[in-house]
Amino acid sequence: MTADGGADYVPPEERIAVFDNDGTLWVEQPYYTQLAFALDRIRALAPEHPEWATTQPFKAVLENDLEALKASGIEGVVELVMASHAGMTTDEFEAIVEDWIAAAEHPRFELPYTELVYQPMLELLNYLQANGFETYIVSGGGIEFMRPWAEQAYGIPPEEVIGSSITTEFELRDGAPGLVRQPEIDFIDDKAGKPVGIHRFIGRRPIAAFGNSDGDLQMLQWTTAGAGRRLGLIVHHDDAEREYAYDRDSHVGHLDQALDQAEAWGWVVVSMKSDWNTVFQGGAE
């Protein structure tokens, strides 16, 4: 694709590759990192909210009551996300995320989450970047949760991070402008939302897409249905020893339809167990 004059040549401005984040670039088990952030944030804010001691789903978080937390369902999770992610300016939220990501550790590997990024995917990112590709993250995770550390962890600048978002509002406070995060969902960048997010932010169709779950199905379809040579790839988590083994029965990183459709669409399915010599950049395994 980079050989000028070759049959498959693609000019640099059209060399666009999109990467899912959770489970594709870094670990997503036993639960999404952003959920760990939200729960820690609820615990940190609890002294200012005495009512949480008796109100679900907050009570469940403060008492580490996983059953009650699950029972609160998707509405409970949304409530936790809004309480932990909204109500501050974008600058304040960025500082909160930076402080948390620098201090937090993964429960099993006992390392910072930013060391639990996959070494083979870092090599792939570097290889594509060295060959003139723009490498975008296209994640169901929060756009403002990823931007503060994506550049250091992956070499991906803020303007190449696409994700889910809540709304923000411009305010002048004593003459100083700020953007205040509102407790209202703006965009869910998952499943059929991924091609929508890609088109909105990039305005071109990517030529390569990398994912690991059904949340990436439509992004893989949209990318690989374009004209010319295309690459779709699924990271299959089948390595319980060095990382985790999960697919059709897992809620986190659920992989079912995309696995069934991989052969018909010509997507590469990578076995973490068989194909990867090293799993983590930090060498955790």
Added chain:
Amino acid sequence: MTADGGADYVPPEERIAVFDNDGTLWVEQPYYTQLAFALDRIRALAPEHPEWATTQPFKAVLENDLEALKASGIEGVVELVMASHAGMTTDEFEAIVEDWIAAAEHPRFELPYTELVYQPMLELLNYLQANGFETYIVSGGGIEFMRPWAEQAYGIPPEEVIGSSITTEFELRDGAPGLVRQPEIDFIDDKAGKPVGIHRFIGRRPIAAFGNSDGDLQMLQWTTAGAGRRLGLIVHHDDAEREYAYDRDSHVGHLDQALDQAEAWGWVVVSMKSDWNTVFQGGAE
């Protein structure tokens, strides 16, 4: 800002400049170019919609009845935009815009709109790009209306165009994926929406902002309130002979509050009449 080691040095990744489009980079009088597109599109589609001959605001368009069109108000304009901008795939809409922009001419200058871009602003864009700046369009106009021609006209690629949008939905038709444009407003990238759009798409605060109307007020505030050296600039249309003269009393390109606040915020106000040797890139004047 580009002298490494200097007091005002800004690393390349933070060199972000934002430009309004209508009235800042190209002509916006006697009406926004995108409105001309919408009206032409309604006329082109009329044979498929016999009911438009008797229904406002369509009747007004087909009969060139400006009074009736004005009377239909903002609701009428939204109806015209939805009828002309929605209902097709993003690929189809791109082709429609490309065909129109190649053929349409400005009513006074009788030249393609893409030749009615301002020569001094092109020089500014080139100067900033040559000095490592990312130059974004941040416009109240439609993001998908601008992307098809912005790269050729301004050297600004699709991923650096930010604008207003309608929603799109991902669809599989006979196994082929497409994004279909829906008759529903997604985001208005104007006034207080401009800093919101900037933060959503770029994730960093620009260090230079260029506008010409009150629609750019909050973008100018947000940009120039940041730390370090900043540049805010307003193009003042005061040249009725070579272009147009308008500000506080004009509906299109209304400039009132931003002009009043320019001195206090330290924004440069450029007189088109006195400061520009050449107005149009095409040399139309």
